[in-house]
Amino acid sequence: MTTAPILEVKRLEKRFGAVVAATGIDVEVRPRDRIGIIGTNGAGKTTFVNMVTGYLEPSGGDIRFEGRSVLGRPPREVTRLGICRSFQVPQVFGSRTVLENLVMALALAEATGLALLADPWTSDRAERARRTLAEYGIGDQADREAGLVSQGVRKLLDIAMAMAHRPKILLLDEPTSGVSQEEKLAIMATVMEALDREGVTVLFVEHDMDIVARYAGRVLAFMEGRIIADGPPQDALNHPKVLEVIVGEGSFSGARATQREPADA
Amino acid sequence: MSAAPSATLAAAPASARPTRSRSPVLPITIGAVLVIAAGFAVPAWLLTILLFALFRAMVVLGLIVLLRAGLVSFGQALYFAVGAYAVGFLSRAGVNDALVRVLAGALAAGALGLVLGFLLRRYRGIFFAMLSLAFSMILYGLLVKSESLGSTDGFAIHATTYAGYAPDRSSERFALLVLSSVVAWAGAIAVALYLRGTLGRLAEAVRDNEIRVEYLGASVAMAVHVKYVIAATLAGVGGALAAMVIGHVDPAMAYWTNSGEFVFVMILSGSGSVFAPFLGALVFELIHAVATHYSPGAWRIILGSALLAAIMFVPGGLWSLMPKARRS
Numbered sequence: 001m002t003t004a005p006i007l008e009v010k011r012l013e014k015r016f017g018a019v020v021a022a023t024g025i026d027v028e029v030r031p032r033d034r035i036g037i038i039g040t041n042g043a044g045k046t047t048f049v050n051m052v053t054g055y056l057e058p059s060g061g062d063i064r065f066e067g068r069s070v071l072g073r074p075p076r077e078v079t080r081l082g083i084c085r086s087f088q089v090p091q092v093f094g095s096r097t098v099l100e101n102l103v104m105a106l107a108l109a110e111a112t113g114l115a116l117l118a119d120p121w122t123s124d125r126a127e128r129a130r131r132t133l134a135e136y137g138i139g140d141q142a143d144r145e146a147g148l149v150s151q152g153v154r155k156l157l158d159i160a161m162a163m164a165h166r167p168k169i170l171l172l173d174e175p176t177s178g179v180s181q182e183e184k185l186a187i188m189a190t191v192m193e194a195l196d197r198e199g200v201t202v203l204f205v206e207h208d209m210d211i212v213a214r215y216a217g218r219v220l221a222f223m224e225g226r227i228i229a230d231g232p233p234q235d236a237l238n239h240p241k242v243l244e245v246i247v248g249e250g251s252f253s254g255a256r257a258t259q260r261e262p263a264d265a
Numbered sequence: 266m267s268a269a270p271s272a273t274l275a276a277a278p279a280s281a282r283p284t285r286s287r288s289p290v291l292p293i294t295i296g297a298v299l300v301i302a303a304g305f306a307v308p309a310w311l312l313t314i315l316l317f318a319l320f321r322a323m324v325v326l327g328l329i330v331l332l333r334a335g336l337v338s339f340g341q342a343l344y345f346a347v348g349a350y351a352v353g354f355l356s357r358a359g360v361n362d363a364l365v366r367v368l369a370g371a372l373a374a375g376a377l378g379l380v381l382g383f384l385l386r387r388y389r390g391i392f393f394a395m396l397s398l399a400f401s402m403i404l405y406g407l408l409v410k411s412e413s414l415g416s417t418d419g420f421a422i423h424a425t426t427y428a429g430y431a432p433d434r435s436s437e438r439f440a441l442l443v444l445s446s447v448v449a450w451a452g453a454i455a456v457a458l459y460l461r462g463t464l465g466r467l468a469e470a471v472r473d474n475e476i477r478v479e480y481l482g483a484s485v486a487m488a489v490h491v492k493y494v495i496a497a498t499l500a501g502v503g504g505a506l507a508a509m510v511i512g513h514v515d516p517a518m519a520y521w522t523n524s525g526e527f528v529f530v531m532i533l534s535g536s537g538s539v540f541a542p543f544l545g546a547l548v549f550e551l552i553h554a555v556a557t558h559y560s561p562g563a564w565r566i567i568l569g570s571a572l573l574a575a576i577m578f579v580p581g582g583l584w585s586l587m588p589k590a591r592r593s
Contacts, residue, residue: 053480079482091477093470104470107463108481117462165482 006031006201007052007083007169012061014047014225021047022225025061029169034192035203036216036233038246043222045205046088049171053085054078065169084167088174088205090158094147098138098157101146102129105164135197136160137190152183159191163198170195172204176211184208188215209247213237221246289457289539296540297450304442312438314554316510318546319445321530323503325542326456327496328531333460334492335472336389340397341527343404344374344497346519348504350414353514356422363425363444367505374501375494382493386486401519408516419515422508445506452499453539459495460539468492500527529568533575535582544583 005028012025022044029035039045050056052063054075063070070078093101106129107120133139136156141149146157155175162170175191176184188211195202203220206212212219212233219236221229223246229239237247300319304312324341331338348370355361355369385396409417424437425444432440459465467488470478475485508514517523526549534545552571556564579586 074484075476075479076482076484079480085480087476091474091480093473093477095469095473104463104466105481108467108478108483111463116464117459119461120463120466161477161481 003030005029006066008062008064009048009052010062010064012048012051012063013059014044014051014056015059020225022051022058025225025227027220027227027230029201029203031168031201032199033201033203034215034217036212036219037203037205037222038207038209038212038219038237038242039222040246043246044225045222046173047225048222049085049173049203049205052078053083053171079165079167082165082168083171084162084165084169085171086155086158086162086173086175088177090151090154092146092154092157092161094145096146097143098133098146098149098153099126099129099142101157102132102160102164105161109164109166132160132163133157135194137186150179152179152187155179155187156190160194163194163200166198167200169201169203172202174205174207176206176208184211209237289461290454293450293453293457293539296453296543297446300446300449301443304439309438310554312442313510314547314550316438316441316445316506318543318550319442319449320503320506320510321527321549322542322546323449323452323506324500324527325530325534325546326452326539327499327503328527329534329536329539329542330456330460330465330468330492330499331496332531332536333465333468333472334489336489336492337394337528337531338397338493338496339394339521339524339528340399340401341496341500342519342521342523343397343401344378344500345504345507345523345527346401346404346408346514346516347374347377348501349508349514349518350408350504351501352505352508353414353420353422356508357420359423361423361426362429363427363509366425366509367444367448367502370501370505370508371498372501374504375498378494378497378501379490382490382497385493386489398521398524401524402521405516405519405521408519415515417516419513419517422512422514424512425509441506441510445510448502448506449543452502453543456495456499457539464488464491529572531582532572533583535579535584537581537584538587541582541584548583 007027007029009025009027012022014020014022025044025048037045037048047056051058054070054073054077058071065081065083070081070083073081093104096104103120103125106125110125111118111120130139130142133142136159138153138156141153146154149157155178159170159172159175172191176187179187192215204215216233218231219229219233220227221236221239221242223241229236229242236242300315303315307315324345328338328341351369351373352366355366360366381400385393388396408414414420424431425441427440427444460468467478467483471485471488478485478488504518507518530542530545530549533549534541552568553564556567560567575582
C-alpha cells in the first residue's frame, strides 16, 4: 500500500522578470523518501529548495505539506511546521562556539512565550547538544568558535542545527560542496546515519553523482527550471537527457553498482 | 561507525567561554549600594556628576541592547526627550511623584518606540541609525515651534516628591541620587536578565546571521523590534530622571548632538556588561566637567580627543580593561 505524500508540489513556477527559474514542477514526496536533486548550475535546484522552505515566493503553483498549503509563509513558519533546511554555504553563528550554536538552536526550537526569557543554557540542553555533536562526529569541536572550524565541521553543524526542530522533511543544499573529496563521503555517511535514526524525509541537492547513486532512493533531475527525470537512481541517472546534460557519459561509477541499502528497508 | 571530517583549519583553542553566567543581582545591588553610600561622602559637584552619569547610563544601557544585535541608533535623544517632556507635562498637571514620573517617561518613550519600531525593524546599518536621528530631529522641530511648551527655552519642572515626602533643598540632590540608583539598579538587573535569556542572546545571533535565525524558527523582525522598544524605554527613563535632576526640559534634549553624546558614551563604555554604561557615563561626565572647568573654550576638543583615544587604544571600551572582562 502506498503511503500518502508528506509534500506535494503542483505546477510550481518562479519567474525573475523575463527569466524563468522554475516552471511546471510537480513532485510528490513520501515519508522517509531519500531524494537526490541534480542538475547543472542554474537548473533551478536551489530555487526549488528556496520556494519549498519559504525563502522565495513562487510565481505560480502550490506547495502542500501534510495536506495544507505553505505558500506565503515565511521561513520561520515553514520551519516550525516541520520543513527545515541546511545551506550550500553553512549558516552558523560564527562568533559563538559550535556547542553554543546548537544550544541556541535547541532553545529556539523548544522554548515559546515567556520561556524565551529563560537562560537557554540548561545542563540538560547542553548535554543533549554534546551528544548530538558526537553523533555528527564533531564532538571534539564543541568548544571551538564556529567561524574558525573547517568547512566540513560547519556543514555538519549547519545540518545538526537544522535538525533541532526535529523536522519531518529536511532539505540539504549541496551538503558536500566546498569540502575535500575525502571529507565528502565521511560527511554523507555521518549525516545519513544520523538522519536514518530520526526517520526524517530527506531531499538533498548534490553534484557528485556517486554520492547521489549511493544515498538517494529517488532522483529528481532539473534542467532549465524543469524536471526532466524523476525515478530510481538507476533509471534517472541513465536517462538519455540526464546523461547528456548533467551526468556526462561514463563520468561516474554507476548507480547500479553503488546503490546503498534504503534506510528503512 | 561514522568517520568525522577533520578540522582542516587551525581552530581556536578550546574556549573557556562562560556560556552560563552567574546571577547578576548581587553585583548590581552592591554597585547601587556603593553609589548611594558615595552620596553621603562626595562633595556637591561630584554628586551632580553622579546624577548626570546615572541618567545618561540608562540611555546607553538601551544602546548596548541594540549594539549586541549589530544595530546603532543615532536617535536616542528622541526617546530621551519624550521621557523628559512626559515629566514636564505631569509637572504642569501637578503630578510630582517620582515613581509616577519615571513610569510615565518609560511608558511614553516605550509606546513611541513600539510604534516606530514597525518601521525601524525593516532597516539595518546606516539606514537604521539615520532614521532614528530623523525622527528625533522632527521632534526637535516640533518642540521649537511649540510656544505653549516654551519653544527653545523649554519650561521648568517642579521639585520631585517621594510617595508624599518632599525633601528640603539640602537633601533634594541626595534623594534624587537614591531614586536614580534604585531605577538604575532595576534597569540594569532587567537588562542583565534579559541578555542572558534566549531572547537576549538572540541579539548576537541576529548580528551574526539573520538567515539562520529565521530558519531556526525565530522572527528577526520581532527580535529587533523588542530590542528597539527596550532601548526606547530605557532612554525614556533616562530622560525622566534628567528632567527631575535638571529641573527643566527644553528642545535641546532631542537635538542630534545629544544622540551623538549617547553613542560617544557607548563607544567609551563597551558593551561587555551592564556595568559598562555606568563606568563610561561616569568617565564621560568627569572629562566633561574637568574640561569645561579648566578650558571652557576647548572642552569639545578635549572630549573629541578622548573619543579618538578610546577608539584607538581601547576599542572594546573601558569595560574591556576590567580584569574579569579580559579573562572572558
